[in-house]
Amino acid sequence: MQCYRVLAVPGNIPATIGKLYISHSKIRHLQFSDFSEMPGLQELVLFSSGIETIENNTFKALNNLKMLEVRNNKLTSVPRSLPLRLEVLKLGGNSICSLNNQDFEGLTKLRVLEVQNNLINTLSFEVFSSLPNLQTLILNSNGMHTISGLTRLPNLKYLSMENNKLFYEHFFMHFPNLQSLRLAGNQFVRVPPQLPKSLFSLRLERNHIRSLRARDLRQLENLSDLNLSGNQLSSADGLHVATNLTSLDLSKNHLSAFPQKLPLKLQRLDYSHNQISRITEHNLKGLGGLKHLFLDNNGMIVFENKALQWCAHLSNLAMEQNLLTSIPLGLPDTLTRLDLKGNKIDHVGVHDIKHLKQLQVLNLRNNKLTSIDDGVLDSLPRLRHLYLDGNPWNCTCSLLKVRRLILDKGTDIKEGQCAEPPYCRGERWMSSNTMLRQCENSNISEKGKESKSKIKVSEVSNRKPHMDDDDEDYDYDTEY
Known part of the structure; x- marks a missing residue:
């Protein structure tokens, strides 16, 4: 049953109801009588309903309740006397200032607890000591700066504490089966020590980490996903010890060179928004499994012809917003997407791309192109999307031939406007009647x-x- 814009919990609801959703309403107060006649209720959602207070025994009669969501309301504390069969509790988006030991007493079946976007400045992890089966804990955006107390949570797999004010914590070692740890948007200056070996994903973007050492990652033998975007890294030479990494994000740092060694199992590497001016054949040596490579916004001037000779499975290459004057030679013939937007490329010839038979997306926006060889399109049999806008096109009759080929192939195109000759300046060359006449x-x-x-x-x-x-x-x- 779903209810919207009500002033109170509706009466005369059938006793057999299993799921009740109430949202965008104006219910200020909840009490025992509101749910006393719903013994079969298993899921209760009270989303954005203006709830300020909940009496202690309000949910006492709901012996079968497994999921309770009281999100985006005005609660200042956790509801008391929660049903003992509860498995999922969502309290995000309230004004809860603290968590206490008695808040979760008896909830031994609870698997998911969400308390994000509240006002919990300090926290003792001992409040979770009665939750032996807790698997997911979300504490994002609380302004949290101090954590105390040690509680062993043997089944915790997902812990998110993003957008707080944490700067040094060592209690993660007490979660022996933790697989995903999210700490983005805090004040860490180094990778937290003594992280559990079980970690599969570690998110530390938007902190203040300056360096990455081998000892920071050596124990993380199962780590597959590491995100350090938006830090202050000037070097990352300790990465090679994380031998099972498949996804690495080092974007938005201060890196001027590639690490001497990169984990050889990488499939996704994001090095965008750094200061890499030159790519050589040694930078990506051995990365035979790499599929996605992002090098945009680096001020890159030189891209050696053999730089990607090791990347035999690369499908997505992004080199937007650099200083390249031509399409690099020797690109892998496995590419399906090539992004070169915002460079200084003034010519595209058949020899530049004729081997890219799998290419489906080609982005050449905002370069210096005035014309394009019509043979380029014939060389790309699988091309579906072509982005050419933002170039100073010289709309001569040779471009008309390109236009006809594009129409024949059915390629989706963003063509841009004519810069020359003066009689069709400003017109889009795919639809310019002036050029056609x-x-x-x-x-x-x-x-x-x-x-x-x-x-x-x-x-x-x-x-x-x-x-x-x-x-x-x-x-x-x-x-x-």
Whole structure:
């Protein structure tokens, strides 16, 4: 049953109801009588309903309740006397200032607890000591700066404490089966010590980490996903010890060079928004499984021809907003997407891309292109999306041929506007009638000249040569 914009919990609800959703309402107070006639209720959602207070025994009669969500309301404390069969409790988006030991007493079946977007500045982990089966704990965006107390949570797998004010914590070692730890948007200056070996994913973006040492990651033998985006890293030479990494995000740091060694199992590498001016064949050596590589916004000037010779499975390459003047040679023929937006590329020839038979997306926006070889399109049989806007196009008749090829192939295109010649400046060249008329007139004129020439050739062949004839009208070289 779903209810919207009500002023109180509706009465006369069937006793057999299993799920009740009330949202966007104005229910200030909840009490025992509101749910006393719903013994079969298993899921109760009270979302954005203006709830300020809940009496202690309000949910006492709900012996079968497994999921309770009281999100985006005005609660200042955790409801008391919660049903003992509860497995999921969501209290995000309230004004809860503290968590106490008695808040979760008896909830031995609780698996998921969400208390994000509240006002919990300090926290003792001892409040979770009665939750032996807790698997997911979310404490994001509380302004939390101090954590105390040690509680062993043997089944905790997912812990998120993003967007707080934490700067040094060592209690993670007490979660022996933790798989995902999210600490983005805090004040850490180093990778937290003594992290559990069981970690599969570690998110530390938007902190103040300056360096990455081998000892920070050595014990994380199962780590597959590491995100250090938006820190202050100037070096990352300790990465090679995380031998099972498949996804690594080092974007938005201060890195001016690649690490001497990268984990060889990487499939996704994000090095965007750094200061990498040069890519060499040694930077990505051995990364045979790499599928996605992001190098945009680096001020990159040089990209060596053999830089990607090791990347035999690369499908997505992003090099936007750099200083490249041409498409790098020797790109892997496995590419399905190539992003070169915002460089200084002034020419695209068939030889640049003819081997990219799998390419489906080509982005050349905001470069210096004035024309494009029509053979480029014939060389890319699987091309589906072509982005060419933001270039200073010279809309001559040769571009009209490209336009026809694009229409024939059915390629989705963002073509941009003509910069030259003046008579069609500002028009989009895929729909420019001015360019079409100009080229048609030129074509008609050329055909007329060709017809006239053929007539003159026929006349000359039927005449006898005469030395005194005026040959000015028979300048064949000019006519042809």
